[in-house]
Amino acid sequence: MMQQITSAQVVILAINSFALGGLLFLLSAGFSLIFGLMRIPNLMHGAFFMLGAYFGVSFLEWGMNFWLAALLSGLAMAAIGGLIERVLLRRLEGQVLPQVLLTLGFAFIIADICLMIWTGDPWQPTPPPELRGAVQAMGMFFPLYRLMVLAVAVAVAIALWILVDWTRLGAMIRAGVDDPPIARVVGIKVSQLFTLVFCLGAALAAFAGVMGAPFLSVYPGLDFEMLPLALIVVILGGTGSLLGALVGSFILGFLYNFGQAMFPDLAYVILFLPMLLILVLRPQGLFGRVMT
Amino acid sequence: MAASALGLREIDAFYGDSHILQKVSFALGEGRLLGLLGRNGAGKSTCINVVVGLLPARGGTVEVFGTDITRLPPESIAARGVALVPQGRRVFKSLTVRENLLVAARPPGAGSRHAPWTAETVFGMFPRLAERRHQIAAHLSGGEQQMLAIGRALMANPRVLLMDEPSEGLAPQIVADVMATVRTLKESGLSIVLVEQNPRLVLDIADDIVILNSGRVAVVTTPAGLAREGIDLTQHLGVY
Numbered sequence: 001m002m003q004q005i006t007s008a009q010v011v012i013l014a015i016n017s018f019a020l021g022g023l024l025f026l027l028s029a030g031f032s033l034i035f036g037l038m039r040i041p042n043l044m045h046g047a048f049f050m051l052g053a054y055f056g057v058s059f060l061e062w063g064m065n066f067w068l069a070a071l072l073s074g075l076a077m078a079a080i081g082g083l084i085e086r087v088l089l090r091r092l093e094g095q096v097l098p099q100v101l102l103t104l105g106f107a108f109i110i111a112d113i114c115l116m117i118w119t120g121d122p123w124q125p126t127p128p129p130e131l132r133g134a135v136q137a138m139g140m141f142f143p144l145y146r147l148m149v150l151a152v153a154v155a156v157a158i159a160l161w162i163l164v165d166w167t168r169l170g171a172m173i174r175a176g177v178d179d180p181p182i183a184r185v186v187g188i189k190v191s192q193l194f195t196l197v198f199c200l201g202a203a204l205a206a207f208a209g210v211m212g213a214p215f216l217s218v219y220p221g222l223d224f225e226m227l228p229l230a231l232i233v234v235i236l237g238g239t240g241s242l243l244g245a246l247v248g249s250f251i252l253g254f255l256y257n258f259g260q261a262m263f264p265d266l267a268y269v270i271l272f273l274p275m276l277l278i279l280v281l282r283p284q285g286l287f288g289r290v291m292t
Numbered sequence: 293m294a295a296s297a298l299g300l301r302e303i304d305a306f307y308g309d310s311h312i313l314q315k316v317s318f319a320l321g322e323g324r325l326l327g328l329l330g331r332n333g334a335g336k337s338t339c340i341n342v343v344v345g346l347l348p349a350r351g352g353t354v355e356v357f358g359t360d361i362t363r364l365p366p367e368s369i370a371a372r373g374v375a376l377v378p379q380g381r382r383v384f385k386s387l388t389v390r391e392n393l394l395v396a397a398r399p400p401g402a403g404s405r406h407a408p409w410t411a412e413t414v415f416g417m418f419p420r421l422a423e424r425r426h427q428i429a430a431h432l433s434g435g436e437q438q439m440l441a442i443g444r445a446l447m448a449n450p451r452v453l454l455m456d457e458p459s460e461g462l463a464p465q466i467v468a469d470v471m472a473t474v475r476t477l478k479e480s481g482l483s484i485v486l487v488e489q490n491p492r493l494v495l496d497i498a499d500d501i502v503i504l505n506s507g508r509v510a511v512v513t514t515p516a517g518l519a520r521e522g523i524d525l526t527q528h529l530g531v532y
């Protein structure tokens with residue numbers, strides 16, 4: 001049942017794991033912020049990822065620069081996410097089941113719209129020209145683009161950490177989570193800040209979609225492949241914890257790649273078993289605060 | 293007559309179907325301190341919630357320096373210069389002491405005479421907070437949290453300060469410190485509503501007294517008037 005792998009394969013698998021981990025972080029950081037700060041279980045998050053990837057595909061088809069395409073896709077998704085949050089989700093504040101149903105419904109709607117516009121065929125854009133190929137070091141080849149995904153994820157992680165933990169804006173968001181009515185009395189525009197967080201999360205998901213497209217490709221069903229991964233990451237790491245999302249992403253990146261290589265028959269067991277264990281043994285996640 | 297700093301006129305307020313405040317009216321003069329008394333459940337905090345916009349009034353108006361704020365959301369009322377030291381302190385527990393102050397910071401409005409409050413001037417007033425500026429607020433003692441709640445309110449450079457039972461649950465020495473702070477703030481010219489259940493804490497510091505009983509204004513007087521008119525406090529406040 002267990003497949004043998006060589007040490008060269010281990011290195012490649014490790015790099016792929018780091019790259020996938022970085023991508024999962026870009027995906028789940030937004031999910032974690034939205035769930036941890038606003039308590040909204042956003043089941044559209046996988047759809048945001050896929051729609052963002054499709055946006056990127058089209059922008060690239062029009063000859064746009066890769067990074068510009070990724071940024072623009074993020075901006076477009078911020079606008080769409082912000083609209084859904086303000087117009088619809090806002091009315092369901094604090095009602096978890098209606099939020100689940102609404103976001104799930106929207107996930108299906110987005111999937112159908114994508115199928116209509118981008119058809120059922122897979123799209124696989126090429127990475128930006130300067131990142132094609134590999135660098136050689138210690139007698140091995142390292143795929144450049146995947147290293148870049150990792151670097152971007154780490155940069156985003158640092159930027160988010162500074163934003164949330166070290167700026168006045170971040171402190172205002174956390175105050176709005178601690179005690180929403182008193183935060184408003186103190187003069188904090190809690191509702192606008194939460195919309196901002198939602199937009200940021202949506203933008204990150206779409207950005208991740210474009211970043212992932214060159215190695216995952218984009219196809220119908222990608223949304224509901226990514227959503228459970230974001231859920232697992234957030235449950236492993238703990239909701240609302242950026243460090244947790246980062247560590248959870250890399251754990252999952254490794255489980256995914258090594259699990260598929262070594263135990264191809266047990267891929268789902270390897271993905272979901274750690275999540276089940278955490279849920280039973282440490283429900284707040286590895287780095288999560290106990291929610292009150 | 294000059295506009296008062298804060299005026300409630302015929303306020304009716306409900307929680308669900310229960311009619312809590314019934315035609316409540318009173319006014320706080322500029323630079324004065326109004327002691328709002330009443331036993332537990334009399335409606336003091338409900339008045340405060342109406343003023344800060346957390347509980348919309350069903351009838352009546354609230355004015356701040358002559359401007360109607362009755363229908364404004366809490367953020368906008370804060371921007372009009374109303375700050376609250378809430379009952380139970382309610383500091384932002386997961387934020388540090390310094391962050392608790394910074395999130396509330398607001399430059400003073402035009403025409404403010406007092407030197408503006410900043411984190412540093414708040415720390416100057418409460419050296420214990422300065423020592424703990426990087427600690428998480430949840431780790432502070434009750435007295436320190438009360439100081440932080442007061443400091444947070446001052447950071448908005450308010451024109452009207454509402455303090456809801458700032459002595460609640462504190463040791464006598466700390467209560468004395470808090471009252472000394474209230475006196476200092478009053479002397480700086482701030483207009484203050486001080487909510488208390490215990491009249492003794494209020495009588496020697498207040499300019500005006502309003503007593504609520506079952507959601508209605510039962511008495512409007514001054515500390516001297518209270519003694520002169522022989523108003524029976526036990527009738528409205530229970531035994532003290």
Ligand SMILES: Nc1ncnc2c1ncn2[C@@H]1O[C@H](COP(=O)(O)OP(=O)(O)O)[C@@H](O)[C@H]1O
Pocket residue numbers: 307312330331332333334335336337338339
């Ligand atoms: N959130 C609430 N929902 C329903 N009833 C409330 C609520 N808050 C207060 N009350 C009721 O309103 C009345 C006045 O309460 P409150 O204004 O808190 O009194 P006080 O501050 O004078 O002790 C009480 O009878 C109380 O039970």
Ligand SMILES: [Mg+2]
Pocket residue numbers: 336337338379456457
């Ligand atoms: Mg009260």
